[in-house]
Amino acid sequence: MNVNQHTPMASPYGQPQPGYGQPGYAPLDGGYPAPYAPYNGPTSAYQPGAPPQGPVRGPPVSGAPPVSAPQQYNQYSHSQGEMQNGPPPMTQAPPRPAVSQSYNPAGMNMTGPPHPSYPQHYGPPPTMQQVTNQMTGMQINSGPPTPAGPGYAPPNSSQPPVSTAYTAAPPTSYAQGPPPASSAPTQPPPPSGPAAPQQYYGGPSPPSQQPFNSSLPPTSQQQFTPAPPPSQQTFPPSSYSGPMPPASQAPAPPVSQPQQSFPPPAQPTFSAPPASQPPAFAPGPPLQNQGSFPPRGPPPSSQPGSFPPPGPPPTSLSSGPYPGQMPPQQHPPPSQPSPYHSGPPPPGVQMPPTSMAQSNHLPPGPPGPPGPMQQPPPQPGMPGGFPPQQNGAFGQVRGPQPGYAGPYPGQPNYGAPAPAPAPAAPAQKRLDPDAIPSPIQVIEDDRAKSTEPFTTGVRGQAPPLVTTNFQVKDQGNASPRFIRCTAYNIPCTADMAKQSQVPLAAVIKPLATLPPDEIPPYLVDHGESGPIRCNRCKAYMCPYMQFIEGGRRFQCGFCSCVTEVPPHYFQHLDHTGKRMDCYDRPELSLGSYEFLATVDYCKNNKLPQPPAFIFLIDVSYNAVKSGMVNIVCEELKTLLDYLPRENPEMDSVVRVGFVTYNKVMHFYNVKSSLAQPQMLVVSDVSDMFVPLLDGFLVNVNESRQVIESLLDQIPEMFADTRETETVFGPVIQAGLEALKAADCAGKLFVFHTSLPIAEAPGKLKNREDKKLIGTDKEKSLFQPQVGFYNTLAKECVAQGCCVDLFLFPNGYVDVATLGVVPVSTGGSVYKYTYFQAQSDRERFLNDLRRDVQKLVGFDAVMRVRTSTGVRATDFFGSFFMSNTTDVELAGLDCDKAITVELKHDDKLSEETGALMQCAVLYTSCSGQRRLRVHNMAVNCCSQLADLYRNCETDTIINFFSKYAFRGILNSPTKAVRDTLINQCAQILACYRKNCASPSSAGQLILPECMKLLPVYLNCVLKGDVLLPGADVSLDDRAYLRQLISCMDVSESHVFFYPRLLPLTKLESDSLPVAVRDSEERLSKGGVYLLETGLHLFLWVGASVQQELLLNIFGTPSFSQIDPSMTSLPVLDNPFSQRLREIIDSFRAERSRYMKLMVVKQEDKTELIFRHFLVEDKSASGGASYVDFLCHMHKEIRQLLS
Amino acid sequence: MSTYQEFIQQNEDRDGVRFSWNLWPSSRLEATRLVVPVSCLFTPLKERPDLPPVQYEPVLCSRANCKAVLNPLCQVDFRAKIWACNFCFQRNPFPPSYAGISEVNQPAELMPQFSTIEYIVQRGPTAPLIFLYVVDTCLEEEDLQALKESLQMSLSLLPPNALVGLITFGRMVQVHELSCEGIAKSYVFRGTKDLTSKQIQEMLGLTKPGATAQQGRQPVPQEAAASCKFLQPVHRVDMNLTDLLGELQRDPWPVTQGKRPLRSTGVALSVAVGLLEGTYPNTGARVMLFIGGPPTQGPGMVVGDELKTPIRSWHDIQKDNARHLKKATKYYEAMANRSAVNGHCIDIYACALDQTGLLEMKCLSNLTGGHIVMGDSFNTSLFKQTFQRVFSKDYNGDFRMAFGGVMEVKTSRELKVCGAIGPCVSLNSKGPCVSENEMGVGGTSQWKMCNLNPSSTLGMFFEIVNQHNAPVPQGGRGVIQFITQYQHSNTQRRIRVSTIARNWADAQSQIQHIESSFDQEAAAVLMARLGVFRAESEEGPDVLRWLDRQLIRLCQKFGQFNKEDPTSFRLSESLSLYPQFMFHLRRSPFLQVFNNSPDESSYYRHHFVRQDLTQSLIMIQPILYSYSFHGPPEPVLLDSSSILPDRILLMDTFFQLVIFHGETIAQWRKAGYQEMAEYENFKQLLQAPLDDAQEILQTRFPMPRYIDTEHGGSQARFLLSKVNPSQTHNNLYTWGQETGAPILTDDVSLQVFMDHLKKLAVSSSA
DSSP: OHHHHHHHHHHHHHTTOHHHHTTTHIIIIIHTTTTSSTTHHHHHHHHHHHHHHTTSSHHHHHHHHHHHHHHHHHHHHSHHHHHHHSSSSOOBOSTTTOEEEEEOHHHHHOBTTHHHHHHHHHSTTHHHHETGGGHHHHHHHHTTHHHHOTTTHHHHHHTTTSSSOOBSSTHHHHHHSHHHHHHBBBOOOTBHHHHHHHHHHHTTOTTTTHHHHHSHHHHHHHHHTTSSTTHHHHHHHHHHTTTHHHHSSSSHHHHHHHHHHSHHHHHHHHSHHHHHHHHHHTTHHHHHHHHHOTTTTHHHHHHHHHSTTTSHHHIIIIITTHHHHHHHHHSHHHHTTHHHHBSSHHHHHHSTTSTHHHHHHTTTTTTTTTOTTOOTTHHHHTTEEHHHHHHHIIIIIHTHHHHHSSTTTHHHHHHTTTTTHHHHTGGGGSOOGGGBOOHHHHHHHHHHHOOSOEETTSTTOOOOOTTSOOOEEOSSSOOTTTEEESBSEEESSHHHHHHHOOOOEEEEOTTOOOOTTSOOOEEEOOOTTOSOBOTTTOOBOOTTOEEEGGGTEEEOTTTOOEEEOOGGGOOOBOTTSOBTTTTTOHHHHOSEEEEEOOGGGSGGGSOOOOOEEEEEEEOSHHHHHTTHHHHHHHHHHHHGGGOOOSSTTSOOOOEEEEEEESSSEEEEEOOTTOSSOEEEEEOOGGGOOOSOSBTTBBOTTTTHHHHHHHHHHHHHHTTTOOOOOOOOHHHHHHHHHHHHHHTOOEEEEEEEOSOOOSSSTTOOOOOOOGGGTTSTTHHHHHSOSSTHHHHHHHHHHHHTEEEEEEEOOSSOOOHHHHTHHHHHTTOOEEEOTTOOHHHHHHHHHHHHHHHHHSOEEEEEEEEEEEOTTEEEEEEESSOBOSSSSEEEEEEEETTOOEEEEEEESSOOOTTTOEEEEEEEEEEOTTSOEEEEEEEEEEEEESSHHHHHHTBOHHHHHHHHHHHHHHHTTTSOHHHHHHHHHHHHHHHHHHHHHHTSOOOOTTBEEEEEBTTTHHHHHHHHHTSTTTSOOTTOOHHHHHHHHHHHTTOOHHHHHHHHSOEEEEOSSOOSSSOOOOBOSSGGGOOTTOEEEEEOSSEEEEEEOTTOOHHHHHHHHSOSOGGGOOTTOSSOOOOSSHHHHHHHHHHHHHHHHSSSOOEEEEEETTSTTHHHHHHTOTTSOOTTSOOOHHHHHHHHHHHHHHHHO | OHHHHHHHHHHHHHHOEEESBSEEESSHHHHHHTSSOSEEEEOTTOOOTTOOOBSSOOOBOSSTTTOOBOOTTSEEETTTTEEEOTTTOOEEEOOGGGTTOBTTBOOGGGSGGGSEEEEEEOOSOOOOOEEEEEEEOOSOHHHHHHHHHHHHHHHHHSOTTOEEEEEEESSEEEEEOOSOSSSEEEEEEETTOOOOHHHHHHHTTSSOTTHHHHTTTSHHHHHHHHHHTTOEEHHHHHHHHHHHHHHOOOOOSOOOTTBOOOOOHHHHHHHHHHHHHHHOTTSOEEEEEEESSOOOSSTTOOSOSBTTSOOOOHHHHHTTOOTTHHHHHHHHHHHHHHHHHTTEEEEEEEEOSSOOSHHHHHHHHHHHTOOEEEESOTTSHHHHHHHHHHTOBOTTSOBSOEEEEEEEEEEOTTEEEEEEESSOEEOOOOOTTBOSSOOSBOSOSEEEEEEEOTTOOEEEEEEEOOOTTSOOOTTOEEEEEEEEEEEOTTSOEEEEEEEEEEEEEOTTTOHHHHHHTBOHHHHHHHHHHHHHHHHHHSOHHHHHHHHHHHHHHHHHHHOEEETTEEEEEEOOGGGTTHHHHHHHHHHSTTTOOTTSOHHHHHHHHHHHTTSOHHHHHHHHSOEEEEEETTEEEEEOOSBGGGOOTTOEEEEEOSSEEEEEEOHHHHHHHHHTGGGSGGGHHHHHHHHHHHHHHHHHHHHOSSOOEEEEEETTOGGGHHHHTTSBOOSBTTTTTTSOOOOSOOBOOOSOOHHHHHHHHHHHHHOTTO
16 A cells, blocks of 8 residues: 555655656655655656645655655664564564565555555555555555556555555554464564564654654654654555565665554554564665665664654644554564564564564564564564655655665755755655665675575575575585575475465576585596486486485485495495495585486487587678677687686687688688688588588697688688678578587587578568567567578587577567577577677677686586476476477586476475476586586475465566566567566465465565565566567567576576666775665766676766766766766776776676666666666656556455455 | 592591492482491591681571582682582672682682681680589599699690689589689588589579679679689689699598498589589580599489499399489480580599499580590509690690580582481581481581590481482582581681582492492491490390391392302402401490490490591401511401410500510510520510500500500400400310410300301391
């Protein structure tokens, strides 16, 4: 509800700040800022919608939420959280755990009693209102949302989903339901989380909050405070309450607020709970808050301060309707946490008595025991009243923001008006972005928590997030670097799985590169007879095999079949039944290891030849003119010394070959005995063949002279070419035939420029038709134009021919079709649209270097075996499947991940858990045939709560995106989007229904582990693939679609939710804390670095300090910055050095080189940059985070009713 | 007779023509009764050092379907400046340039001694000669090296402005670009794919599809430029090409045990033909194909690559067991025809120990006038010298080769032309002088000979069409005119015109004269050509039966005998040798396939139908010389009785030169007497046949296989298989002679043959 309000809030803000209005999203975020200058702007925009509300809710909400949010976080974050928890009841010790936080938008609104009413009111509005609005918002919300525009409206609703539950009514519900739930959840280290909420509450609580205030309240309240001060706070808070806020710490305040806010409402009642709640949030959000938070402290404080002002207005509003609600809402949140609480729950539960609040509280209580871990609190936090905070937030925010730099910095921009606290007040109505779950907060929390190495021995334990640096100790399960699961407790039965709708999937990156401090998998040689395997299911020897009968036999952990131990492998058992040599043998003690394969595992029963790399270079007019040919040839001369090898001492055994082509193919004989290379032209492209064998694939060292001569001459030979037509099918065929002739596997590097229109197999025509977009025929654009490439891909796979495609298009090249072969063969597609030698050279070369050098396996077959009861049913990634079980990869490199979906086909038992063994048979780059085995055991649960407590949102998003991106091949894009939203809503509704403590229907309650699901999902939905903007070409969409299909969790995470770093201050040993991807967070006086895994932007605010400019660019003037630069000048100052270090380290982290783009504020290029501010409304119509949360909330409510 | 011999010799020297009959029977009926048709061996480019070409163009009869050339037999009205065509009797005015003509100022073509005259045509652009090497790289290292050297050497023999091109093939076919600097470029074709000429040209970038259509203005320069990539003047690329040839590698594709290398001869030729077709149609060009084995893949495949499947033998062919034969033959025939249409000739240089598929590929050379050379290895002097001799030059320093020859035959009304047998293809030019009765390649009055050399000889067959009841006026003469247009090796276009006249004779009243005008040598060769021509399409025994029947009929017609009395049979001198020629012909490899592979048969027949009379006769009946202390070297009977212990024999079969040392001589030689000063004469005796052999070797093309053997040597079989087996294990002691060597054969001897012939000739039932 509150959430919804947010939007509304926007409007509210809007009012205050016309400026914001439009930015819509920005505004939201701006919301905070709004108070500052921005708001005004935006607000206005919003206002339209909001206006009405504005007056009422608006002000309160907007204002409040923001504030509160931060607070929440703060609270959650750590100390506060706990603290609060303490006070409240709960401690959300384990931030993460906090499964769900409930936002009670409605709650927010609510005045205690009103809640019920709110729900109703909100009901409609709920979606949006989220926080602030709650009160007025609630009502208003409904209104506002609409005003906001369709987009918003939904979004709003979506927001709720975030993590917390918005409940208009929540109050009640929270109080009751939540508690229990929350208690259960205990996990929720939540304490902190709860705390956050509390904060919110705090805000809201003023009246009721007070209790909250104690801990969280303050924060949340801060925001709220302003608005709601007392009653209002409640509203806002509740709705947006904590959950959200936490997310964005800076913004967090707002976020948390919402949640908290909820609590707050509840708080009043449950004063304690509120407190707890905040903590709950804290867990999640806390981090953020914390990070930024220093502010927290302040924010809260400030907030409070600020709140008051805003508060009043809000209050009034809220007070009316919300007050009551608020509290309840808050409670609800707690409830969510409950799941976590479970552990602690009992205690917590009680506490939480009330819903959210309780839960939070509870946790706190329990947390104490369980430890901070008890996320439960967080949950509460979630619920925490968003509203209040938000309101408060604004006010506070401003203050804090500056301080935070990160989070709020943005505001400054807007902020000019900053002073606009006043506006903030009006904003109150709106859902406070800071009150909704903040990814930054969650990430920071997880980071803070993961100080110890992660040991894989414990079944069912979720690893740290991908954004966290941690060390892994393999104790029997595969490292999360190899396998990440969506859930580490999977339901015992298919019914449960179906009910929850949580996808069961694993993202497997079989050849992942490990950090230097981790040991790569050991190579095990079982001798001539090959690896020991189960007789029935053929699973490989692993720690799950149970040795019996004194070690003479072993029982398979997958299928339970008993197999004789071969004599040479026999070993006595010790008194515990373990083999004496258990720790001497990797396959008995580790999760990942490799077997040396015997000849039986080789194609044609012949040991493989060393692989070959073939470079196929387009030399048509465009290729030459763009400089590509020159660059490639120049680079290859040195690059060939870095072909992959396993032993750095030795020369690589990989052989190389060269082909150039336009509409005919040119092969080169570079035999070492020749004085000059020889060129062999094959014009018969309709029936490709390889004109020579000996001399085509050569050892680099032996033929170095000839190769260098060749690479010198290629650019010269074609310098005057006028041939513009190219072929493509025959190019791959040529490489394939060459590998066939040499009887080896290998990789083709194809450098291609244009749509292959020359007469040849695989000829394509331009079919880019913008008119089809959005229609049922859109899907055909993602399908290959001709069947030829599918057949070709099949042949490539059979030969172990992996294709990497480098595209340099100047127009439509039909990536959807050209990419078929690379995608099916485990290759990669790189695309450099409008390639220009000068500016793109570095990116291309780095990609090429990495692509050539990286470790890669060939001719691989991956098989996933699972214990009886589940089955790998579907696979996503770059590969080919000729049957339903074997994933065939012509090439498999260290960056490729395969997502595997598992389904039940029987019951699982809680005792044995579920096992998964992923075996990859491949040929190493030295030509050795090997089997890499990754084992993974997860728990099975009979309680849904366990499922929700041990899942990983990042992985779920990874799965969802791949699932959706495949879906668009067969269904209209809109249907795919709806499916995603629907499934997400079902997941959250199921949680709400089965795990969260009862609370008002208007309250949005999110599982702690999934509180970011809405924001991430929104990012997926509004991505270019599913929701293209007018300037996004079909090729780009197809390219991204294919690219994402083989991304691992870490890459997909940053891709969907880019990392945005404020660069005002740089410390030498740590990165600045990121801020949320919203324009609101950008400060006009700051410089920000945004990274998506594909792009790297340096955003420079218009009023940035001279000193900063001097440090970075060496120029004192903003206007003298050259926006076309792709690398920063090397300046001898610590700041510049550190910044370049950071950029380098980012690039090193990603599998593709990111070109640096300098974006000056208000420059044309800023449009591109804004595209990546994913929490904002997008130009293509994608919802803002807040709006989406509201929409999600609405969906959930519909499901629940 | 002496007169007729002189007449014949004189005619041959002057016109390069030998007729079977030098008096022609005046009616169709009588002509057919003569058994041997009126026919001739015509050597269009017979070397005539004494005949300077005239620098103007011939004067043609103005009648559209005649166009005969003014010749000494025409009636000329010097005053009216009019000449009457002696074929159609059209009266033609002389062209203005002949204004000064008079009885005392006659142009050369009207002088009787210029019955053969050569004109140089000044019109039209002259195109350089083109030599396109098509080289098999599936060779042994040693062979390839030798071949590379020969090819490099040949570059120095080419005229500097000649265009050269290089195509190499193995599993793939590579067309080498010669114009490029730096990297050596070549275009590669898959050896298994049958491409059309258009595809080939497109793939070589010779035509821009669409471009020519769009820019009709510039196709010419474009094409010329494009073709330049592959065919370049020798003087410009000889360094390049020498290096290229030097770097030529054996086909790099691995050949697994039990397999033949994959050799894409069919596609290589197709590419070569397509390339020339697209770039220089109707220009003299020579495709020189060097192969070291049979085509084993793709179109034109002769045998699979499995070594366990041997290449087809005559046995397989007779059993219809040669899988690829028909398809491959058809493929190569189609290609030969294409090539012939464009005036390009194809040489085949096949050097391998096993067969190389000449049977299937022979038409390439047969139809285009190219050479076939068969050897065991490229690393032999046989190949090296033969190849070198391809580029031999005449007294003027011009190559002994001419291109794009078109020979047209005009006949006077009494006779028509039935066909030709030789290295030519029909141009399907119907005309009034074309007979419906085809012998050899008929149905036309024009034949194309893509490549000619001074010894290229056609067998021309005519039919007397004059009806019995319409006698030719006394003293009338039949006239035949051969008009041969060709591109001289110095790139001039030339026209050689030979006009031949023979008297008519009434076969009833003047049969004696006709008999005495019989040229039995020419007749034997002409009948042999007919036989060989038939053998290409008919079963061997049928051909022999036909030959036998013709011989018997001839003997019946001209023999003097009493019925049923073989002993009374006599033949006049002018026919006396004829049966003997037939005897040897029947035993020759041209008609007997036993002991010869299909490739060898094709090879022998190829040469038989193109050599002049002398060489052909040697082929039919090899020459045997004897060297002994009993006297100067002398020709001896090709008979087993000539093989004596104290003789050295030198046999020339055209394809082989065998020096055979008799038993005693061999022993002496083994004992080393020739090394002793006192036996200098023995040394000289040993040297004598070697010197004579050397002389033959120097002049013959292709170089014969040189065999030095002795009594009891395994190589002696070459001699033993040729001589008349007058003494065999069957009759060795019945004759009570001690001379000669018995031949272990069941073949009949000449004696038995003649006896049987007489018997049949005198038999009334035959």
